Amino acid sequence: MFQVIRRFATxxxxxxxxxxxxxxxxxxxxGTALKNSPITKHLKIHLVEGGxxxxxxxxxxxxxxxxxxxxxxxxxxxxxxxxxSIGAWSHFNQERTQSYDDIVTYDGVSGARMNFExxxxxTMVETTNIQAGLLSRLxxxxxxxxVKLVIQxxxxxxxxxxxxxxxxxxxxxxxxxxLTCRLLLGCDGYNSPVRHFAGIESRGWSYNRWGVVxxxxxxxxxxxxxxxxxxxxxxxxxxxxxxxxxxxxxxxSTTPELAEMLLSLDETEFLSMVNAGTRLSTEExxxxxxxAKSKSPDLLEQIQWRLNLFADKLKPAxxxxxxxxxxxxxxxxxxxxxxxxxxxxTYVEDRVALVGDAAHTTHPLxxxxxxxxxxxxKSLVEALERATxxxxxxxxxxxxxxxxxERWPKNHVLLGVVDKIHKIYSTDFAPFVxxxxxxxxxxxxxxxxxxxxxGTISGNSKR
Amino acid sequence: xxxxRRQFSHVxxxxxxxxxxxxxxxxxxxxxQLASTWWDVNGPQRILHKMNLLRMDFINDTIKSHLKLNKxxxxxxxxxxxxxFNVDNVLPKEIADxxxxxxxxxxxxxxxxxxxxxxxxxxxxxxxxxSLARLPVVNRVKGIDLSTEVLEVARQHKxxxxxxxxxxxxxxxxxEDLDPKTEQYDVVTMFxxxxxxxxxxxxxxxxxxxxxxxxxxxxSTINRDLISWFTTIFMGxxxxxxxxxxxxxxxxxxxxxxxxxxxxxxxxxxxxxxxxKQFEVAGSKGCVYLPCxxxxxxxxxxxxxxxxxLKRRE
Numbered sequence: 001m002f003q004v005i006r007r008f009a010t011x012x013x014x015x016x017x018x019x020x021x022x023x024x025x026x027x028x029x030x031g032t033a034l035k036n037s038p039i040t041k042h043l044k045i046h047l048v049e050g051g052x053x054x055x056x057x058x059x060x061x062x063x064x065x066x067x068x069x070x071x072x073x074x075x076x077x078x079x080x081x082x083x084x085s086i087g088a089w090s091h092f093n094q095e096r097t098q099s100y101d102d103i104v105t106y107d108g109v110s111g112a113r114m115n116f117e118x119x120x121x122x123t124m125v126e127t128t129n130i131q132a133g134l135l136s137r138l139x140x141x142x143x144x145x146x147v148k149l150v151i152q153x154x155x156x157x158x159x160x161x162x163x164x165x166x167x168x169x170x171x172x173x174x175x176x177x178x179l180t181c182r183l184l185l186g187c188d189g190y191n192s193p194v195r196h197f198a199g200i201e202s203r204g205w206s207y208n209r210w211g212v213v214x215x216x217x218x219x220x221x222x223x224x225x226x227x228x229x230x231x232x233x234x235x236x237x238x239x240x241x242x243x244x245x246x247x248x249x250x251x252x253s254t255t256p257e258l259a260e261m262l263l264s265l266d267e268t269e270f271l272s273m274v275n276a277g278t279r280l281s282t283e284e285x286x287x288x289x290x291x292a293k294s295k296s297p298d299l300l301e302q303i304q305w306r307l308n309l310f311a312d313k314l315k316p317a318x319x320x321x322x323x324x325x326x327x328x329x330x331x332x333x334x335x336x337x338x339x340x341x342x343x344x345x346t347y348v349e350d351r352v353a354l355v356g357d358a359a360h361t362t363h364p365l366x367x368x369x370x371x372x373x374x375x376x377x378k379s380l381v382e383a384l385e386r387a388t389x390x391x392x393x394x395x396x397x398x399x400x401x402x403x404x405x406e407r408w409p410k411n412h413v414l415l416g417v418v419d420k421i422h423k424i425y426s427t428d429f430a431p432f433v434x435x436x437x438x439x440x441x442x443x444x445x446x447x448x449x450x451x452x453x454x455g456t457i458s459g460n461s462k463r
Numbered sequence: 464x465x466x467x468r469r470q471f472s473h474v475x476x477x478x479x480x481x482x483x484x485x486x487x488x489x490x491x492x493x494x495x496q497l498a499s500t501w502w503d504v505n506g507p508q509r510i511l512h513k514m515n516l517l518r519m520d521f522i523n524d525t526i527k528s529h530l531k532l533n534k535x536x537x538x539x540x541x542x543x544x545x546x547x548f549n550v551d552n553v554l555p556k557e558i559a560d561x562x563x564x565x566x567x568x569x570x571x572x573x574x575x576x577x578x579x580x581x582x583x584x585x586x587x588x589x590x591x592x593x594s595l596a597r598l599p600v601v602n603r604v605k606g607i608d609l610s611t612e613v614l615e616v617a618r619q620h621k622x623x624x625x626x627x628x629x630x631x632x633x634x635x636x637x638x639e640d641l642d643p644k645t646e647q648y649d650v651v652t653m654f655x656x657x658x659x660x661x662x663x664x665x666x667x668x669x670x671x672x673x674x675x676x677x678x679x680x681x682x683s684t685i686n687r688d689l690i691s692w693f694t695t696i697f698m699g700x701x702x703x704x705x706x707x708x709x710x711x712x713x714x715x716x717x718x719x720x721x722x723x724x725x726x727x728x729x730x731x732x733x734x735x736x737x738x739x740k741q742f743e744v745a746g747s748k749g750c751v752y753l754p755c756x757x758x759x760x761x762x763x764x765x766x767x768x769x770x771x772x773l774k775r776r777e
Contacts, residue, residue: 038575071626389523397505
């Protein structure tokens with residue numbers, strides 16, 4: 001079992017090889033991968049997490065919650081391949097995951113669409129499922145090995161300083177202990193204290209958009225293969241991603257105003273609004289938004305009437321061009337998070353490395369954020385394995401540089417591409433719409449290019 | 464890159480005096496300069512730090528590839544299949560992968576059971592010594608050098624890392640002054656050292672005495688050819704100035720063939736006590752420095768810098 005260090009009466013000074021700050025997917029994957037590797041498993045590793053994770057994650061697997069949680073991510077086959085290679089994938093609750101073969105993106109203004117097809121192009125997994133599966137695998141590894149990874153949960157980092165003699169990072173923890181390490185890994189999110197300690201700048205901008213999430217259920221009108229839908233509206237894309245049993249997780253990226261409006265609607269209104277968002281024209285939507293903002297009692301009626309009109313005009317052959325209508329919502333699943341782009345100037349400094357959101361954040365429209373973080377973990381673990389087998393001090397920049405030079409350029413390109421897609425679709429200015437729609441139509445019919453795009457979206461995995 | 468090789472160093476005694484004479488002031492500042500830059504990975508010794516990566520790769524790969532997978536296993540059921548040909552070109556991929564996979568697992572098991580004692584001759588500031596000490600398969604490391612200042616750098620630096628503090632010791636000694644009866648090692652290293660001494664053959668002979676049966680000597684030095692002169696002296700010292708002027712002397716370079724021949728001569732020597740009879744050249748690899756990238760192995764060990772491994776019979 002874990003060695004869980006809670007509060008001590010007297011303060012203790014610990015020394016570890018690696019301290020991972022952050023028990024999210026990045027930190028847990030990193031810890032699991034390092035324990036799984038025969039080359040690095042002998043290293044003394046501590047994972048420090050400010051919140052409580054052990055009990056919630058353990059009970060997630062023992063007694064799974066009745067409803068799907070609203071924090072869901074799309075995993076590429078490459079990510080799943082990596083999670084499998086470290087022995088963690090089999091610990092996930094597989095029944096709660098949904099793999100799909102189809103992605104359809106369509107233009108909210110012109111209707112131009114692209115269709116990506118590939119077996120297991122992506123898999124939807126709840127973030128908590130990922131963390132729980134990793135924790136379970138970590139548990140298993142700890143029980144098999146002498147040197148155990150120590151999880152210090154419910155422990156915040158008060159301050160970080162460099163030891164005056166060795167220059168090793170020393171952390172003061174909220175339980176009074178101090179923890180010194182050879183290598184400090186920042187998996188501590190967008191506001192990363194580790195990044196600040198290392199003096200690394202992060203550049204980017206806020207998109208001035210919010211992602212509204214909710215867990216909904218499709219109407220039981222007909223059978224559809226699980227598909228990922230994304231409609232590019234001028235205010236931001238509306239994505240419907242498949243969950244098991246006809247459920248769907250939506251991410252509606254939109255302006256702060258509209259996000260507030262969406263969260264203020266009652267459940268029936270919200271469901272109608274989502275259906276409107278997937279079908280009605282941008283002019284109609286504008287009008288509907290105004291009705292909603294002014295809290296008009298006719299809102300529901302208006303939307304329904306327009307949706308009926310739309311259904312009447314729709315040819316049966318074109319029905320499958322749109323997702324099914326949504327009919328139910330999991331109460332309390334509506335939430336929102338701010339969208340921003342950021343990229344750290346570097347991922348490594350003396351005795352510090354950044355992974356995941358601490359290093360970069362992106363728009364969710366391409367489903368790449370968490371996957372980029374997983375590729376970071378894979379690259380960093382390889383660099384640490386190499387350095388360890390060469391007897392290097394793993395905190396030394398010589399040991400860490402290969403990780404930075406492998407990941408930074410790739411991440412930079414992907415962040416840039418996603419940013420451009422967001423910008424291209426953020427307008428309804430006719431010439432731009434025409435150009436992008438033409439581009440989409442052309443790309444959609446070019447086999448080799450689409451194969452390349454599918455390969456990139458799915459992480460080029462050989463699975 | 465340049466362990467200061469002064470056989471009879473007065474500096475040690477000078478430094479102990481409480482009065483700072485003019486000479487020792489120069490030495491002190493020289494020492495202080497060395498100390499601060501030797502271990503700066505981005506400083507003047509960066510080439511050396513980069514070369515250390517290849518040194519460790521060479522040692523790891525050589526020892527691992529020579530592990531006898533079926534040593535001491537008489538039961539044919541437990542033996543790993545080691546065919547006398549290269550499976551990758553002959554057998555279908557799945558079968559080749561399985562054979563290689565089984566071999567790799569056994570190799571890892573044997574590797575992890577090793578407990579090696581290592582001697583680093585001409586250890587300098589301890590770059591290699593510390594890397595060796597950190598390996599779980601290394602039990603202890605002794606580093607010897609003839610320069611007091613550089614050894615001081617090494618000693619100070621090892622105190623900063625608990626992983627090497629206990630396993631590593633440094634001594635101000637020449638290899639010929641070590642007692643062959645008590646100082647026996649599994650691995651003896653002489654990296655970038657032979658091209659700096661006046662009598663390399665004598666130093667090598669002395670080193671042979673400290674290798675246990677089945678043990679290794681790892682050497683790296685530079686071939687005496689035009690390419691070496693161009694890269695290490697012309698470009699390295701005069702043009703790019705990555706290496707201090709006068710570090711290398713062309714006549715002292717030793718060819719890979721000459722080293723191999725030296726071992727052969729020992730085999731043919733009628734004197735039965737010649738230790739060279741127990742040693743074989745186990746392998747050699749060339750390497751080249753690419754600015755902005757680092758060191759890279761090459762297939763030609765007869766041109767430029769190279770590594771060589773000598774193995775003693777069991």
